[in-house]
Amino acid sequence: MHEGQRVAINATTGDPREQRDGIEVVMTGPRVVVIGAGIVGTSLADELTGRGWTDVTVLDRGPLPATGGSSSHAPGLVFATNPSETLSRFAQYTVDKFRGLAEASDRLCFNPVGGLEVATTEARMTDLHRKAGWARAWGVSARIVDAAECARLHPLLDPATVLGGLHTPTDGLADALACVDIQRRRAEAAGARFVGDTRVRAIVTAGDRVTGVETTDGIHPADVVVSCAGFWGVEIGAMVDLRVPLVAMGHQYVETTTVDPLRGSVDPRVGKAAATLPILRHQDADLYYRQHGDRIGIGYYGHRAMPVDMDRLYRDTREQPMPSMLPFTPTDFAPAWTESIRVLPSLASASVADGFNGIFSFTPDGGPVLGPHPGLDGFWVAEAVWVTQSAGVARTMAHWMIDGSPDLCVAGCDIARFSTRETAPDHVTAMSARAFDEVYDIIHPREQRSIQRDLTVSPLHERHRARAAVFVTSHDWERPAWFEANTALPQIDTASAASAHRDDFSTRHWSPIVLAEAAATRAGVGLFDMTSLMRVQVSGTGAVSFLAPILTRDPDRAVGTVIYALMLDPSGGVLSDVTVARTAAESFQIGINGPLDLARLRTLARVARRDGADVEVREITSETACLGVWGPAALALVDPLSEAALGPDDLGFYRTVRTRIADVSVLAMRVSYVGEFGWELYVAADDAVTLADELTTAGASLGAVWAGRGALDTLRIEKGYRSWGTDMTAMHSPDEAGLAFAVAKNHDFAGRAAMSQRPVRRRLHTLVADDPGTLLLGREPVTGPDGTVGHVTSAAFSPIVHRTIAYAWGAPELRVGDRVHVDHLATTATFTVSPTTTVDPENARLKGRTA
Known part of the structure; x- marks a missing residue:
């Protein structure tokens, strides 16, 4: 049998009674084998045994307790501010749990030294205000501070080099190995077993269910197998025909020699989390700093991406302390050292004492990879998880496995979130390298990637290009956001709209053509390419x-x-x-x-x-195409071309019929995502261009316009339509x-x-801005009259209402007419709670009753 082979055999059920160290232990729950005894695998064993699943075996190819994976060299930064509420909640639980571990033992597992992100540019300062909003929305303590306060918090910092910062007092440093050790001992006390120096050779299966794990020391029967193997996760996934989309990347970390001003600021406590200074992140230069006694540790993301050749890993690291530490490359670090001396002048008298290129896992979108194997019952993964989110991920995985659903929304973490094309090795490598490059970059929510484009396109793609479409991506699909060819459309030229355009950040990667396309659809008829859905x-x-x-x-x-x-x-x-x-x-x-x-x-x-x-x-999806035809003139456009009568009295709402339009076979579906009369027209992909061309020609006299996703979003928000994953989740x-x-x-x-x-704990409310100049991007905190804090999900400026309309989660007691306050960047705006549907609440347009 070869290593990496998936074995299909019958595994015996086994007796729940086991002899461990001469003591008979009665095991409860299914037999669980966790692959990987780092911070994630050990945390998961602790969470599972804590909830009654005690028949847990944790395997690792390295020695215990320091197995040689990423956890063994992790710098231990734990910070909870994140654009993702889920990742923030993971981190908040990690902080709480690790603090509890420290309080229950004599080990310094976690040290809440706080975090300080500094800005050296106006753009970064704007971004820190945005982050402060996320923190408030997710319940993280954070405050914007000036340059003087930054220097007070971190005395090594030259205040003349920064504009200000974001202080998060509950962030801190974790000693990953101490946390691993304590959680391992707790799990063992509850019945778990840890086995080191054993390599997984195959996953044993029977039919479409996992039954065990074959290792170099035998087969471990299992009802559930969880891969927490870190950057070895790709290899484990391949054993069960599962593409685990991650790439092992080198990341530079150094320790300096003694920094003189730190001699009097050494934390007397023992452990990797010992420090008195806050974590300092200088993201404009891709740098972070943490204290090690009288030295400073420096992490750097500004160097070239360093994907690891896993086939050469042991050869490349044979002179290193562990296989997750690649040799240091000083040339790559040179710019970081120069910049570090500029912002921390005390480093000028020090030097780099030691360094390495530590290996961590990166994914195409920067998120962790969690969840069950879609094709093999009982096999789960929890990969690409850093110390920051480790305990939180473990808790959610335990909920998911035991209760059947996670305790948090995992849509952005689920391994099934990627399309087949997105898990192709070339795409994973390229996008994971981009994720590394952008770790500390300012990413606008509408900003589009510049690589891995045109992977999957609509049959109408060339037609869209001819209309100067500006494209955005959704998974591997390209779809138009707006059409530059529509610059001749009547613009929304009102004082309120002009005022709305004053916010440079909020209107970035956007065009007023979006509003013109939305207004043209409401006035006449819009043509939308919905093929990517x-x-x-x-x-x-x-x-x-x-x-x-x-x-x-x-x-x-x-x-x-x-x-x-x-x-x-x-x-x-x-x-x-x-x-x-x-x-x-x-x-x-x-x-x-x-x-x-x-x-x-x-x-x-x-x-x-x-x-x-x-x-x-x-x-x-790919063998068909879909055209949305919506607006008051939709019937005038399509009816003369259709064999079947498609009027409001002929084809009712939520009805579908097969017909021919312009001599093309079509499945016409009377639905609308924009709140206007019309249809989704489904055709074979080969017929899409013919149908689109006929509709374009016939629609010229009716003012038909091709419109993009920007207009679609504007129209659906005006109508009160939700978008799953943005406005609501599990x-x-x-x-x-x-x-x-x-x-x-x-x-x-x-x-x-x-x-x-x-119980109803919150509701999704519709809000309308009081000030026409207010724009939002999403995820802004919303404060209700009683002080409760929610957050914005979707928002768009309405060419009908001439104000921004937003959806936001808030207290269920909020009523129409109540005023709420929304923090956007460095400002606070007032919004009024409004009826769910802002435009056409009577549905006259949807029913085709509008002239």
Whole structure:
């Protein structure tokens, strides 16, 4: 048998009683094998055993307790401010847990020295204000401070070199190995077993379920296997045909010789977390600093990306203390040392005493990789997790594994979030190198990547290019944000709109053409390329019975019916919202929210087939195209070209029909994501250009415009339509998200019982700015009249209302007319709580009743 082979054998169930050190231990829960005894694997063992799953075995190829992975050399920075609420919550729990470990032992596991991010440019200062908003939205203590206060907090800093900073007093330093050791001992006391110096050779399976792990010292039976192998995770994933999209990268870290002013500021306590100075991050130069006694440790992200050749790892590190430490390359560090002396002048009398290029895991989008294998029951991953989020990730993984759903939204962390093309090795390598380059960069929320473009395009892509489309990416797809060819459209030339354009940061990577396209759609007819929205076909004699329990509405309706429904998790949270069209007696076309939904449906179908069901799930996105045709003049455009009558009295809302338009076979679906009368027109990919050209020609006399995603977002926000993943997630119930209408009263489905018992803790509200000049980007903190803090999800300036409309989570007690305050960058704006639908609440436009 070769290493890395996936073995299919029958594993015995085994007796729950085991002899450990001569003592009979009764194990509870399934047999769990965790691969990797670093900070993540050990934290997970501690969380699992703490919740009653005590039959846990943790394996590592390195020696215990310092296994030689990233945890063994990690600098230990723990900071909770993050644009992602989930990653922030992970970090906050990590801080709380590690502080508790320190209080329960004599080890300095965590030291809350605080964090200080400094700005040397106005752009960075603006970004720190944005970060302060995130901190407030997620409940992290943070404050903007001036240059003098920065120097008071970190006396080595020259205040003349900075403009100000962001101080986060609850951040701190973790001694990763101390945290590993204490959690390992706790897990062992509860029944877990740790085995070092053993290499995984294969994952043992029976059918589509994991049954064990084969190592160099034998087979460990398992019902659940979790890979927490860090940068070895790619190798473990390959054993079960799972692409784990991460790249091991070298990251420079040095320690200086003695820095004279620190001699009197040495923390007398013992351990890697000992320090008196806060963590200092000088992100304009890709640098961070932490104290080591009378020395300074310096981490640097400004050097070239250093992807690691895993086949050469042991050869390249044979002279190093551990395999996760590559030899130091002084030339790469030279600019960092020069800049460090400039901002910390005391370093001029010191020098670099020691350095290494430490190996960490980077992913295409910079996030961790968590969750179950979509094709193999019982196999899980928790990879690319840094010390900062380690304990929080472990807690969420334990919730997910034991309860069936995580305690936080993991959509941005789930391994299934990537499309097939996004997990291709060339894409992973290129995008992970970009993620390394951008660790400390200022990233605008609308900023687009410059690499790995044009991977997947619509059949209309060349037509869009001819109209000077400005493209944005969604997964591997290119789609137009707006069309520069529409500069001749009437602009929204009002005093309020002009005022709105004064905020340079908020209007970056944006164009007023967006507003012109939205207004033209409301006035006439807009043509939208919706091809990139993922679609699947669910078919088979068991299609109805397969879909019924996973949708909040009964799909067993007449052919030609369309329903809008939700999928809920076991806790009653909104996993996704979908549009389900019954196109034949045994076939449905479903519009889904991307790779996560696709993986979910495929997994459910696999399990259903295992139980004898006749059902198939097939993605049809690339073989079809979709054109949205919406607006008051939509019928005047399409009706003369269509064989079937498509008027409001002929094809009702949420109905679909097959017809021919411009002699092209079309599935016309009477739905709208912009709040205007019209249809989504589905055609074979090969026919898309023909149909689009005919509609463009016929629409010229009606003022038809091609419009992009910017206009689509503006229109859907005006109409009160939600966007899953942005406005609501599995952390929200249908009632909280304003989607209770999508839940049938007399239909049974997964999550219904939990949903009915779930209290309403917050609601998604519609807000309208009082000042026409106020613009928002999302994730800004919102303070209600009672002082409770929520946050903005979506926002857009409305060409109809002439103000910014935003969705925001807030207290359920908020009522229409209440005033709230939204912090945006360095300003605070007043918004008024408004009805859910701002434009056309009577649905006259949607019904086609508008002239």
